[in-house]
Amino acid sequence: MYRLCLLGCVLLLGACRETVPEEGALRVTVKYSESYPPACVRVEVQDARGHKEGTDIPKNQFQERAERELRVAVLRKAEWDPALSITVSSFDKSEAGRCSGNEVERRASEQPVPVLPKKFSQWDIQLMAADVDGDEHLAGATWDRPPDCDDTKPNIHPGASESCSATEDLNCNTLIGCQESVCRGMACDDGNACTQGDHCEGEGREGRCLPATTTQCPQPSSLCEAPKTCQPTTGLCEPGVAPPDGTDCNDNNPCTLGDRCSAGACTGAEKQCPTVTAACRESGGTCNRTSGSCEYKPLPNTTDCDDALTCTTPDKCDGNGACAGTPTACVAPLQCFRIAQVCTTAADCRYEVDPAKLNTPCTASTGAQGVCMPDGACSLFPYPTSNFDPSAIAASDIQGLRTTGNVTFNSDTLTWAPAGSVQNSSQLKYVIITQGAGVTNAVLLPVATLDLGGSLTLVGARPVILAVFGDANVNQAIFVNSTTAVPGAGANQECGSSAGAPGQFANRKGGGGGGGGTGTAGKEGGRGYDNGGLPGAGGFARGSGPVPLIGGCPGGDGAGQGAATAGKGGAGGGAFQISAARTLTVSRRISVSGRGGGGGLGRSNAGAAGGGGGGSGGRVVLEAFQVTLTDDARLTANGGGGGEAGTAKNNDSGDGTGGANGADDQSTPAAGGQSDITSSGDGGAGGAGTTPPQTGSNGGLVNGYEGGGGGGGGAVGAIYLRSVQSCSTAGGALISPPATGGCQTL
Template structure:
């Protein structure tokens, strides 16, 4: 018998625990899986091609259950220090060594061999025979033929059973497509067919059978009898009973085969249930198997609102102001006092509406004062002082407000009784808040007088764009100043006889009322800026006044924020004669009246008219004339304020101020007479703004005057 190792190169060992040879050796562990090779061949070679090999028969495997073989490879002295290993498995053997077909072959990387010691390497074979049918599974790198290594009945050459699901002989054809199955009994994989038989040939062949017929038993609750494909058993389908008409029945019932109807067992009375209504609580079953709960309606949070939806059980109650409760008595939040229901938001407030520019509930009741007079008086909003002593009560103390950088003055009053007209001057608008009713039988005037503004008028911070632009002075002649803008744009001034550039009118604006803003001044006429020909100053802007009344406000007199007229230009004899331009008219301010009920009587006059432009001066040989001032905006009519005219033959006339819905007029150009010089007239100032607000519809007498046309919010 041939020795199984060659020239001492290779040797099988159990543990290879002996000391390594002087030239070194490699301890090789060969692992295999469910397929046990008939023979293993181990080959070792160096980089110069010198090699040796040994074959190990299956009978020589020391421990088959361990599924590994230990082999020692001894390096020859003349060989290189690195060895590469090759392990092959075969499906046969003889006494001489491996035979038959090579199953697989595995290679190692070059292995450095230490002198006097062992190097170790592990190599694993991939061939498998998991089903134990002696046929190797098809794997990449393995010469296997078993197409299903999980089924011992499937292998090359096995008897074909003509199943549509399994290729038993591994020839690539299943069931009737296999030539050995033609015209034979088969299995179509459906347990609900019988007499399965192959029909046709090749890839078009099919396994066909007759469907199993299931007998349907009697009973009104039987819906069908059906064969189950997986088991071939007939299964009867009955009517399901899982939808009781009420949750007060058990959820699963039984079908009555006589009537075909579902019958359910009722639950005990008072059993907890769900009636499907999210707005009930304590749902329970009644004696008639009805699920019922107690409703949980929403309760209004105050006497001023009504419920609009939702329920307490869900905590989603919604509410809105109750229109029937507007101005009805209620208790303020925190029980701090009595108030009335507010229309806009249903809040209990001391005002039945939300007034502009202040919070009525932020002012304590004890802070309210009385304004009762016996004669005409004036209040200065700059110095916060009165010019009269005709008060029936102590002089009321104003409250200073600052809203968005705008400064205002507020009087919080329990009563307002004027025994004479009230004039308002100074640099801040004025608000009168009356916690009750008020009747005006005397006027409140925040109008401008010439170049003196009404309270809060001509403020630089509010008039950047709305003020009129000044005229120019050229060749000893000035053009007219532009009128201030308000409800509309201001009108331009006229050109002088020697100047082509007039003053432009201011932009429209000032219609928000929050905060209050007065009107703006007109532009000055062109002049030399010294002591000679002077341009007329622009008229001042009307002021701003707000009257907010919690109850009924009745107006029988004038409330005005009209503007001042521009001043006429002046002439000079210096340098052969000079002529100044007329000043532009100022624009009207703001009048805001608001109440629960607003009544305007036949004598009421609400005005915020624009001022007229001043006339330009004239200079010629026979006469020299200063221009005439434009008229102030009317405080008691819708008539336009006249522009200055008639005193200067060569000077341009001033434009009329705006009134009602009429826009202001432009100043006219100076007219040369026999070579004379004439200044341009000033442009007219625009109207301001008037707003009326009332919870109830406003009552406005047909003989009342409102100029300009009001921004009316009646009702709110």
């Protein structure tokens, strides 16, 4: 190894006047830490071709110790490259002038340092190894020993003892206190004197020193006193800052108002109880400190008072602040009621409906015998009746009705024909019932018994109601069905758009009239042949309910001119109601069927007239506590058939036939007028049962005969049955159309 000259030999170099060698030289300055002078330093140089030289400098040969640096001169050989790489190493020992032990630190030049002929080059290096805290653990060294993580504190270094209560890393393993693996579950100290039972929980970096309990300081009872908190440094409970005076608080006394803090205490103004006037208590009260309510002392039980009940006497205070008296006896004023309460503030006694008396006999205010209703009223009927109020009927007005043969009653004149067939006609009373604006008044006949010795026919403009205050047995036919030229009672009234519209006449042919409507709509008529007159429209439906009591509507007239007389529209069926207080038994016919339309006439000089529309069925209302229909019962409200149109040609003509009347004892549709004259428009069949009415046929042309349009069929009316108890309807009973209201045939 090439000999290196120590620059420390200044005197030698000075004698040589530090003459620069011909090949040039390199000055190396090695600085080291004051806290850790190396035991030995090795300096090595090398060129790019592998020439290498070095020297070891033990600590005892260091020259510039005050400046903590070592200076070495390197003389370049002639055969070396002009740039040298430099490496400086430090060791912890030296032996016989050589570096030994562990290499503590190695530093090297980043780039080769140029060494020029006859020139000095300079390279400085700072060794970083230090032991500032003197704990013999180095910081800044490059060897493989763990570095000192805090060289300012001698108690912090690799391998240092670290307790489970530590708050910083003492052994340089990046874990602190409870994070150490040996501390899990071990006792520790979190540094807070207000905690007890501190112990380590968690592993690794999740480890924490947690307390088992924490000191809970007792708090003052008043919100106005300073709250106490535990001081972590002493573990003692010490008071903090009290709320300022005027702060809202609660002294837990409901008899004080406006509680505020004052000098650490919560106080409020005493509640003042108002003066009261009470029958059995003193006027001045005191506040109850438990509830906060004002209490007034009861007066003695000898004090007179008034309990505001007119049915008690004598009234005295009971010693507990209440006024009480002895109630008087109560008697229910109505037969269908019972006593609900002996005495109330509103009246002497209070009553309620007695369920045990429902449907039991009672005497109405009119003196007539009735039954108790669900609302407590004594009604002559055990159910709410339709279209009239039975309680408004005087007992003296209720007579028996007995006929000895077929009779007719006129609701307009209130007369019977023949009069001799009604035994007590002069004693019968009639009540005119107002049904409302736009609806014809009805005639009510109140009777105690119904004894018919023959058929009963009802005519006139007003509907008829038979109110039977007992049992009723319909064992004779009742006709309200316009089977003659006179309409049934209550028919054709206020029909408006429910009446069939008339046909129109054009080109010597008339259109047929429309059928009347009631329970359903009627049907339109037929048209005259070849641009003949237009037909009339069918009437609209009027509904099927029992209120108001209204009859059927007429069919529209066919169109005619001159001698070609139009077929007249058939009349509608009437309106009839039986309301029986007890049992209503029907074993014969009750019919409100409509009349068939008339046939149109044909005249060679005038043309062919249209047929009239059929009248619609009317309305039957039967209601009773018990409705019974036998096998022979027949309830009908069928529509009439439309009339056939006439026919005509220049020198001949033919007349149409009328439509059939609505059947009064079957559900077969009434046939429309029809003959052998095939050019005449046939009338449409009337409605019956569930079969709707039919449209009139248009006129045709046969052998030169041109026909008018047939009339439209009339619609069915409505049958309403209502029974408080279940209906008893035999399988042979006939109802056309089907009834509404709840009673159904078996």
